Amino acid sequence: MAVVGVDFGTLHSKIGVARHRGIDIIVNEVSNRQTPSLVSFGIKQRSIGESAKTLESSNFRNTVGSLKRLLGRTINDPEIAEVEKKFTHVNLTDVGGTVGAKVTYLGEPHEYSITQLTAAYLGKLRDIAANELKTGVTDIVITVPGWYTDIQRRALLDAAQIANLNVLRLINDTTAIALGYGITKQDLPEAENPRHVVFVDVGHSSLSVAAVAFWKGNLTVKSTAYDRHIGGRDIDYALVQYFSKEFKTKYGIDVMTNPKAMFRLTAGCDRVKKVLSANAESPLNVESIVTDVDATSKLTREEYEELIAPVLARIEAPIKQALADSGLTLDEIDAIELVGGCTRIPAVRAKIQAAFGGKTLSTTLNQDEAAARGATFACAMLSPIFRVRDFAMHDISPYPVRVHWERAVEDPDEDTELTVFNKGNPIPSTKVLSFYRKEPFDLQASYGEPSSLPGGINPWIAKFHCKQVVPEGAPQDVTVVKVKTRLNHNGVLSFEQAYIEEVEEKEDAMAVDGEEAPKKKKLIRKKDVPFIWSSTSLDSTKIEEYRAIEAEMYASDKLVMDTEDRKNALEEYVYDVRGKLDDRYAPYVQPNEKSKLLAALQEAEEWLYSEEGEDATKSAYVARLDALKVLGDPITNRFRETEERSKVVSQLRETINKYMGEATSNDDKYSHIDEKDKQSIVEKAATIQQWLEDQIARQTERAKNVDPVLKSAEVLKKRDEIIYFATPILTKPKPKVVPTTTGQDAPKSGQQTPQTNEQQAQEEKKDNGPPEMDVD
Numbered sequence: 001m002a003v004v005g006v007d008f009g010t011l012h013s014k015i016g017v018a019r020h021r022g023i024d025i026i027v028n029e030v031s032n033r034q035t036p037s038l039v040s041f042g043i044k045q046r047s048i049g050e051s052a053k054t055l056e057s058s059n060f061r062n063t064v065g066s067l068k069r070l071l072g073r074t075i076n077d078p079e080i081a082e083v084e085k086k087f088t089h090v091n092l093t094d095v096g097g098t099v100g101a102k103v104t105y106l107g108e109p110h111e112y113s114i115t116q117l118t119a120a121y122l123g124k125l126r127d128i129a130a131n132e133l134k135t136g137v138t139d140i141v142i143t144v145p146g147w148y149t150d151i152q153r154r155a156l157l158d159a160a161q162i163a164n165l166n167v168l169r170l171i172n173d174t175t176a177i178a179l180g181y182g183i184t185k186q187d188l189p190e191a192e193n194p195r196h197v198v199f200v201d202v203g204h205s206s207l208s209v210a211a212v213a214f215w216k217g218n219l220t221v222k223s224t225a226y227d228r229h230i231g232g233r234d235i236d237y238a239l240v241q242y243f244s245k246e247f248k249t250k251y252g253i254d255v256m257t258n259p260k261a262m263f264r265l266t267a268g269c270d271r272v273k274k275v276l277s278a279n280a281e282s283p284l285n286v287e288s289i290v291t292d293v294d295a296t297s298k299l300t301r302e303e304y305e306e307l308i309a310p311v312l313a314r315i316e317a318p319i320k321q322a323l324a325d326s327g328l329t330l331d332e333i334d335a336i337e338l339v340g341g342c343t344r345i346p347a348v349r350a351k352i353q354a355a356f357g358g359k360t361l362s363t364t365l366n367q368d369e370a371a372a373r374g375a376t377f378a379c380a381m382l383s384p385i386f387r388v389r390d391f392a393m394h395d396i397s398p399y400p401v402r403v404h405w406e407r408a409v410e411d412p413d414e415d416t417e418l419t420v421f422n423k424g425n426p427i428p429s430t431k432v433l434s435f436y437r438k439e440p441f442d443l444q445a446s447y448g449e450p451s452s453l454p455g456g457i458n459p460w461i462a463k464f465h466c467k468q469v470v471p472e473g474a475p476q477d478v479t480v481v482k483v484k485t486r487l488n489h490n491g492v493l494s495f496e497q498a499y500i501e502e503v504e505e506k507e508d509a510m511a512v513d514g515e516e517a518p519k520k521k522k523l524i525r526k527k528d529v530p531f532i533w534s535s536t537s538l539d540s541t542k543i544e545e546y547r548a549i550e551a552e553m554y555a556s557d558k559l560v561m562d563t564e565d566r567k568n569a570l571e572e573y574v575y576d577v578r579g580k581l582d583d584r585y586a587p588y589v590q591p592n593e594k595s596k597l598l599a600a601l602q603e604a605e606e607w608l609y610s611e612e613g614e615d616a617t618k619s620a621y622v623a624r625l626d627a628l629k630v631l632g633d634p635i636t637n638r639f640r641e642t643e644e645r646s647k648v649v650s651q652l653r654e655t656i657n658k659y660m661g662e663a664t665s666n667d668d669k670y671s672h673i674d675e676k677d678k679q680s681i682v683e684k685a686a687t688i689q690q691w692l693e694d695q696i697a698r699q700t701e702r703a704k705n706v707d708p709v710l711k712s713a714e715v716l717k718k719r720d721e722i723i724y725f726a727t728p729i730l731t732k733p734k735p736k737v738v739p740t741t742t743g744q745d746a747p748k749s750g751q752q753t754p755q756t757n758e759q760q761a762q763e764e765k766k767d768n769g770p771p772e773m774d775v776d
Helices: 050-055 078-082 114-133 150-162 173-182 232-250 259-276 301-307 316-326 346-355 370-382 540-581 591-608 618-663 675-701 712-730 757-764
Strands: 004-007 012-019 022-025 039-041 046-048 091-095 098-105 108-113 139-144 166-172 195-202 207-215 218-227 281-290 293-300 335-339 392-396 401-405 417-421 429-437 441-447 460-466 479-487 493-512 515-528 531-535
Touching: 004 114, 004 173, 004 370, 012 114, 012 370, 022 370, 039 050, 039 098, 039 114, 046 050, 046 114, 091 108, 098 114, 108 114, 114 150, 114 540, 139 150, 139 173, 139 370, 150 166, 150 460, 150 540, 166 173, 166 370, 173 195, 173 207, 173 218, 173 335, 173 370, 173 392, 195 316, 195 346, 207 316, 218 316, 232 259, 232 293, 232 301, 259 281, 259 293, 259 301, 293 301, 301 346, 316 346, 335 346, 417 429, 429 441, 441 479, 460 479, 460 493, 493 531, 540 591, 540 618, 591 618, 618 675, 618 712, 675 712
Parallel strands: 004 139, 139 166, 195 335, 218 392
Antiparallel strands: 004 012, 012 022, 039 046, 091 098, 098 108, 195 207, 207 218, 281 293, 401 417, 401 441, 429 479, 441 460, 460 531, 479 493, 493 515
16 A cells, blocks of 8 residues: 655645655656646647646647646636736636636547546656556545635545545645654654744745644644745746846847747746846846747846845735734744745745744755655555654634524524634534524535635535424424534535434432432433535536546557557667667678568668558557567577576586585585485586586587577576475485483473474564654
């Protein structure tokens, strides 16, 4: 069973795995520790991750990024039109009431929801982890922004289901960072005097702040605050706007209306941003920004900081908000930990430090991988195969949740809404609501402060319908119906149970002055009330439909990749063998074999680059390669046999000498072995040695371009033959010496009774349980 944590990012994602008594961040197929969060659609197949990145500028109309930002949104959300469309060039559309992408796939127009695309991307991360771990991956923990709402969290859970993944937990990214920080600390104080740490994460698209209290074996999130529009992409965009204006005057080109030029300029601006983090000035060079135009410019750090001043100005507000909500003073903060790539920018660090009154900032965590490590620790804690140091996490909800209902007819003064979970409410958390009803009734759950939600996200969360309060035929009296609602560890709300409490009196005998007297005892029984409830999650039918679509596309992608692999193998074989026929294979090929093979290679090459061979099936490439190998394998096998023969012959001779020496040795450890058995080893070794010498003599007489009579496999088989024959004889144990005694004394006090080998082995065998993780 694999233990995997995923830091799901806007620009790219990281995968952590628990192994080797610790956490490793694994690499993808091109040995990068982070995988681009992109899905691209092409004429033949989809490309996901690294392969999609290579197509981003050339296939921008069919390449979808910012999955994390688009997930769970609607096409009418103003944040989609005003913000997200600046960072994507794909045609966004409505798919089933949520944002989707209109793309061309296999030469035809298709529409896919962002949930489907996220599922495809999670499937790619699953495969990367499975390839690294050499086992299937199903259980994972995924990080999400703390500002994610119920609909966004449910959309990610749906995407994971489509990808056949079981999400053990959605963990807020700052909470994951805090877990990675706290679980490795050996010096945490007692609960009476907790250590307060503020984590500031400035990533590619947002800023998150969390104030966390730590003590031994525990972390409690005291407050969180966010700004969804401070990050590396906003800084890059400010630079792109600046240089695009310059280039419009300087070169007469409008970068902002040319997606390919924007991709190239954005990449250049990202390099400028990184250079200016360490230098006072940086050049900008963008080759072929448009046809035949190489754009150049430069920027000083002063100019750079002035350009990004509007972004920097937003940093202070969420920090102040988090501090105010936590109730902590600056003096009570023990450390300020920076995470996220943008915290490397001096101007960003300066703004953060100023917001904390000049307190020293810390960078003891890996700024890029801290969230992934924390998510993997969380997965290991939830997995039965790892034993992790006990460490409790207490997270909080960022938004208040309110329940609404219609006023009961019989109670005109009844309230119609209640804030069930306040902002900062611990999660998981369960509340029980009481309603006085005699008829079926409905509840609506929604966020209490819609203005605090991201963009135009619908504040509606869930609907509850109580189907039957009073059983049929029973008196229509007002009944107290209790409804249990829960905000679970994923941060999503659910209605768990509806019930009526029935009181039953039961007589219970008790002694009074030596006599029994009856006593009535009240028993409270819960009687379930039938109900249904709904949320924004996809229903099971839709999940299965999307899962089938994804499985079909996945199989198609695999077939295309396998076909391309076989095509490449055929091409490689043609050039490799042809190049070696006049070189290393020359002594091993007969003239007629060479001419036939060269003709076949030439024919295969011409077919490969013909219209038919350019787009053939996998089986066609396999058949062509197999036909070539029929002609080429005899030649390559002769070469390989000659290369390996001397090595395996030496191994066999060493083995013969070893066992012959041991069989004729006067060593005391072989003294108990019968001489006949020793002699049989000598005879066996001599027979095999004679066979070897005969075969070597025959092989010496043969030309190199003729199939060998002495093959490596036969030599190794003879070696195994003598090993399997001699080993049981030479390892025969010496007979035990049994002392002759007239009787057996009982063991004296303090002595142990001798044990059999089996008894001793049973006592020494210990059940150590699951492997323990080293979190030091």
